[in-house]
Amino acid sequence: MARRSAADGASLQRRTIKEVAARAGVSPATVSRVIGGTYPVAAATRARVRRAMRELDYVVNANARALVAATSNTVAFVVNDVTGPFFAHIARGVEEQATAEGRLCLVCTTHGDPDRELALINLMREQRAEAVILVGGVPETPEYQDRMAKLAHALDGSGSRLVLCGRPALNGDVPQTVVEYDNEGGAFAMTSYLLSAGHERIALLGTVDGLPTSTGRIHGYERALRGRGLPVDPGLMVKGPFAREFGYRATRDLLDRKAEFSAIFAMTDMVAAGVLFALREAGVRVPDDVSVVGFDDIPLAEDLFPALTTVHVPHEELGRAAVRMALNRSEHGGGQYLKMGTHIVIRDSVGPARS
């Protein structure tokens, strides 16, 4: 395999605008004008410059441009974990919209570490990223609001924009762009659907304290029950992480302690995957014996058995909107807050309650 030492500068043929200028017999300024294309240059001259660029295999130095322009045409995408179940679809939305707007896309992961999140945001300030998109919810610790508000101001001061995607707005007058979706409404609709199928004892698996995503879903669940005059049984609400493994364990527990329920509302599809596995293992049929629903509508959902009835979240659109709003805000000066709707997707995991 051919190699060339990274240190072997002599062999590097990075052409500059000057070399192109010399070859085309014009000044560097003219070459710059041809590149930029926003300034009148005689057709003949332009042709010569173009040819020189081609012959020398010239490519502009984006860093030099960014230095002058004081912006880097870059959007940063900060996420907990790239392998997260819906990361991919938000990422697609972000990437496509960024590309459509002529921007490049940086990706970083925090692994849920607030310190790392902070460090990354500063790194993005260094990069002069035009927008820093934080994806997914995080538990709101006491310091959270303060810390994020500071970061938002710091980014704003650097000409960059903090974007919260799938996370509620910060309190107060903070420079932020927020794109969230309706957790409460989705959970309400789903719970109502289960109720109308006759289920009155619905276990809610995977609630997380302080996580707004979780709180919203719980509220929707409770509102639907109360609307029918049904009690909210704390014994049916089980705390736990948004993970497959938790769904499995929690379901086993429920079964072991012979809890009374006819349906399980898993707080996420990943949790639902674990629930289904545990039920199958225990010989409980879905949806004949127990109905199961999830939340998120990740790609996996329709491949589960039975295909999972769940709440659809418009992940790709969230990503798209995040970029669009962050980049075009000065134009319409418009609203920098958007809450997208969610809706249930009915598949095969819900049946009528057995009387």
Place this chain on the structure above:
Amino acid sequence: MARRSAADGASLQRRTIKEVAARAGVSPATVSRVIGGTYPVAAATRARVRRAMRELDYVVNANARALVAATSNTVAFVVNDVTGPFFAHIARGVEEQATAEGRLCLVCTTHGDPDRELALINLMREQRAEAVILVGGVPETPEYQDRMAKLAHALDGSGSRLVLCGRPALNGDVPQTVVEYDNEGGAFAMTSYLLSAGHERIALLGTVDGLPTSTGRIHGYERALRGRGLPVDPGLMVKGPFAREFGYRATRDLLDRKAEFSAIFAMTDMVAAGVLFALREAGVRVPDDVSVVGFDDIPLAEDLFPALTTVHVPHEELGRAAVRMALNRSEHGGGQYLKMGTHIVIRDSVGPARS
């Protein structure tokens, strides 16, 4: 929501090294030394500079640094589609290794368009990305070798490195780093496993002409059959894209035309998902009536029903290795080619052939 017009330069407080220097009562060079940390600075001075930086909320301008350093500490990750089933795990490997080596990660998508791939590689040249990692296989058209060789040289000339990840090496003396995995061996092992379970009529679903990934897998399949003195029946090998939908259709066809087979080897797990769906729909039990296996070991595989026996590909390690090799090549001057092993993962979708 507080806003600040993007054009409102006056309110931007991007501090420069000069301002810090002035505030700390030193020269810009000293500040630079404090930032870099690679040069001796008196402790007292450093403290003053640090404080000035903090007070002004200074952050270095990565673009200015990159301009001087002639490199941008960036690695580019070029992929067909971010929602691809194993993208996420390669991405994790790339991102983590890049972070570990102090690099940032750019992500771009080609949507399978060769022109866009070319444009992206040039864009990465502009960015002075240290490595451009092309992920996943593509069909080798006649021009492919030539075009890629040119790009490899162009990147090399710009001090960047072309990395082929999950794609075979280019012919000839091309500056490239290649990290692939053993398609042939994996398919051979899997076919052998099916054979040893008594399956002799194994349908191979989803072969793609000219796609090296596919070719390798086919070879492994054929080698295993021939090794047992069994014929390769072209009627059991069905061409089609690596997609769920294809797996579904192809299986229906197989069933409709009453093809004779006891096992299905889906070329990818996504295809296998479609296969399982079609079989379930047709009332064919897995693995009692028909055994099914896949290739890739995507996260979905173990959530399928029955959990899918498949060939594991070390996606994350591939990503990691790609970055590591590309960045550290001059040091050991070592091999820039690596083929990782694959192995089968036995789950629940294979049973003994019925006699």
Place this chain on the structure above:
DNA sequence: TTGAAAGCGCTAACAT
């Protein structure tokens, strides 16, 4: 329409 020159923010000799 084109060229000359200044400067973006930083680093790296070269002085001191």
Place this chain on the structure above:
DNA sequence: ATGTTAGCGCTTTCAA
């Protein structure tokens, strides 16, 4: 240990 100076490659006045 610190300051001075000269660029890195580009864009953008300002002149011509």
